[in-house]
Amino acid sequence: MAKKRNATILVAVITVAAVVILFWRPTVLIYGLQAAGLYASIAIPMGLILGIVHIVNLAHGEFMMLAAYATFMVCQAFGLDPFVAMVPVALVTAAFGFMIYKLTIRQALKSPELNQLILTFGISIAITQLINLSFTSQTRKMSFDYVSASVDIGELSFGIYNFVFVVIAILMVIGLRLYLTKTISGKAALAVGQNPKGASIVGIDVDKTYGFVFALASGMIGMMGALFITRSSIFPGVGGPFTMKSFCLIAMAGVGNIPGILGASVLLGISENFLKAFRGTRGWADIVFFVLIITVILGRSIKGKKA
Amino acid sequence: MILEVKKLETGYGKLQVLRGIDLSVGKESVGLFGPNGAGKTTIINAIMGIVKPWAGTVEFEGKSIGGNPTHMVARAGIALVPQERELFPGMSVADNLELGAAYVPRGKPIMAQQLEVVLTLFPILKERYTQLVGTMSGGQQRMVAIGRALMANPALLILDEPSLGLQPSIVAEVFDRLAILKKDIAILVTEQNVRESLKAIDRGYVIENGVVLLEDTAKGLANNPHVISAYLGI
Ligand SMILES: Nc1ncnc2c1ncn2[C@@H]1O[C@H](COP(=O)(O)OP(=O)(O)OP(=O)(O)O)[C@@H](O)[C@H]1O
Numbered sequence: 344m345a346k347k348r349n350a351t352i353l354v355a356v357i358t359v360a361a362v363v364i365l366f367w368r369p370t371v372l373i374y375g376l377q378a379a380g381l382y383a384s385i386a387i388p389m390g391l392i393l394g395i396v397h398i399v400n401l402a403h404g405e406f407m408m409l410a411a412y413a414t415f416m417v418c419q420a421f422g423l424d425p426f427v428a429m430v431p432v433a434l435v436t437a438a439f440g441f442m443i444y445k446l447t448i449r450q451a452l453k454s455p456e457l458n459q460l461i462l463t464f465g466i467s468i469a470i471t472q473l474i475n476l477s478f479t480s481q482t483r484k485m486s487f488d489y490v491s492a493s494v495d496i497g498e499l500s501f502g503i504y505n506f507v508f509v510v511i512a513i514l515m516v517i518g519l520r521l522y523l524t525k526t527i528s529g530k531a532a533l534a535v536g537q538n539p540k541g542a543s544i545v546g547i548d549v550d551k552t553y554g555f556v557f558a559l560a561s562g563m564i565g566m567m568g569a570l571f572i573t574r575s576s577i578f579p580g581v582g583g584p585f586t587m588k589s590f591c592l593i594a595m596a597g598v599g600n601i602p603g604i605l606g607a608s609v610l611l612g613i614s615e616n617f618l619k620a621f622r623g624t625r626g627w628a629d630i631v632f633f634v635l636i637i638t639v640i641l642g643r644s645i646k647g648k649k650a
Numbered sequence: 651m652i653l654e655v656k657k658l659e660t661g662y663g664k665l666q667v668l669r670g671i672d673l674s675v676g677k678e679s680v681g682l683f684g685p686n687g688a689g690k691t692t693i694i695n696a697i698m699g700i701v702k703p704w705a706g707t708v709e710f711e712g713k714s715i716g717g718n719p720t721h722m723v724a725r726a727g728i729a730l731v732p733q734e735r736e737l738f739p740g741m742s743v744a745d746n747l748e749l750g751a752a753y754v755p756r757g758k759p760i761m762a763q764q765l766e767v768v769l770t771l772f773p774i775l776k777e778r779y780t781q782l783v784g785t786m787s788g789g790q791q792r793m794v795a796i797g798r799a800l801m802a803n804p805a806l807l808i809l810d811e812p813s814l815g816l817q818p819s820i821v822a823e824v825f826d827r828l829a830i831l832k833k834d835i836a837i838l839v840t841e842q843n844v845r846e847s848l849k850a851i852d853r854g855y856v857i858e859n860g861v862v863l864l865e866d867t868a869k870g871l872a873n874n875p876h877v878i879s880a881y882l883g884i
């Protein structure tokens with residue numbers, strides 16, 4: 344009961360804050376939501392892996408960066424649009440993720456968590472350096488007309504392209520929810536996440552499920568890599584901060600809570616853009632996620648102690 | 651024979667638990683008795699491929715399954731109700747039951763019928779059909795675990811301490827149900843509650859320190875002085 348009331352209060356506070364911001368600095372809200380869409384759609388595949396395979400993939404952002412470079416090459420070579428290139432890129436990234444799982448992650452599943460972290464951290468460094476060596480550290484950029492689409496409402500003018508990511512994030516949440524609760528193979532994946540031993544006892548191939556989930560999540564992040572290049576320039580280290588932010592969002596939402604990632608992303612996106620709105624605090628925007636994650640984890644520990 | 655275990659040895663790490671177990675289950679109901687730590691669950695783990703046999707053979711319906719991965723053993727037709735239940739706590743009763751059958755070739759085509767059987771056996775599961783299993787009581791979860799195993803339409807049903815945590819009236823009920831089931835399914839069951847289970851089984855083994863100490867019919871065991879003093883507590 345108390346839990347429900349707390350949640351209601353929290354939602355009310357956030358709604359009031361959002362309404363206040365909407366009237367006072369509408370762009371904070373608009374760009375905050377757009378950033379939230381991007382953060383969420385990058386974090387969700389990582390959350391899927393953590394929720395089912397129970398692995399923190401510290402190479403998550405690097406998977407995205409790799410897919411972005413693949414898209415860059417494909418688009419340059421064939422004159423494709425990233426929205427077309429994302430299909431083959433997602434498939435290739437899925438295959439790449441599956442291979443990484445089979446060759447490395449799978450072997451480390453039974454070892455201590457620290458070893459798993461070191462493993463995925465090592466993979467992230469290897470991927471970054473591989474790109475660094477083959478493409479140099481020079482930034483690459485592609486520009487597309489549709490990215491600058493904007494809307495004027497009265498005095499207010501703002502870019503709308505990045506709402507694409509909000510749509511994608513929502514579709515990801517809905518799609519995963521339907522898959523995990525309505526299909527047999529999705530239910531089996533959920534069951535493996537909740538109790539791998541129980542799952543094997545009823546005939547579910549746990550290893551195959553892990554491999555599939557890893558490939559699925561890699562394909563999703565591959566798609567995000569393809570679209571990432573439409574809005575940002577890329578360089579070998581571009582993925583790193585997204586690994587950190589994704590991890591932060593998943594921790595805020597709680598492991599296994601995929602819709603919660605949406606809420607956490609909105610909080611992060613709006614707070615960042617709030618700080619960016621003032622000249623004095625602009626530089627602080629990049630560390631707001633540290634403050635958020637520390638607050639959330641401390642809050643949870645204190646609550647845990649009380650209970 | 652449905653299940654035939656010969657000279658089975660296994661353990662955990664360096665610790666040897668089973669030191670040459672011979673046992674078999676035909677179209678009947680067989681009990682495994684013994685003190686805590688005797689190795690009953692370990693025998694089951696070795697049959698299910700949860701631990702790998704170090705030596706000896708496990709045959710199911712004439713085919714060797716020793717060392718096969720657990721999901722293959724389950725698909726071949728052995729269903730397990732584990733001592734720790736091993737359910738999916740964040741999923742509904744309905745989903746837990748469905749997953750009991752979905753990956754087993756013997757169970758999948760007759761899923762609807764099996765569901766009918768399970769819900770008739772445990773009417774409470776019909777009432778709680780959409781409840782999350784993690785929010786149910788221990789006894790109710792035990793019923794979900796038994797139901798989930800039956801959904802697979804197994805040729806061999808293994809139950810590890812099915813009465814653990816159940817109130818006495820339900821224990822009696824579970825054994826009544828097992829007595830009904832054994833008409834169609836071979837059963838291997840471990841129990842602390844030897845008195846109740848002797849009523850429901852045909853034969854039994856007493857396991858102590860990783861070896862078979864005794865093997866006899868239910869009646870024979872009930873009259874055996876060792877069983878009487880050590881397990882029936884008279
Ligand atoms: N996962 C494990 N790792 C290491 N040792 C184990 C493990 N499981 C069981 N053992 C050891 O194996 C021995 C046999 O255990 P087992 O669980 O088979 O006994 P049991 O007859 O089922 O006992 P109970 O009646 O308490 O369920 C025990 O000495 C136990 O300490």
Ligand SMILES: [Mg+2]
Nearest residue numbers: 690691733810
């Ligand atoms: Mg046991």
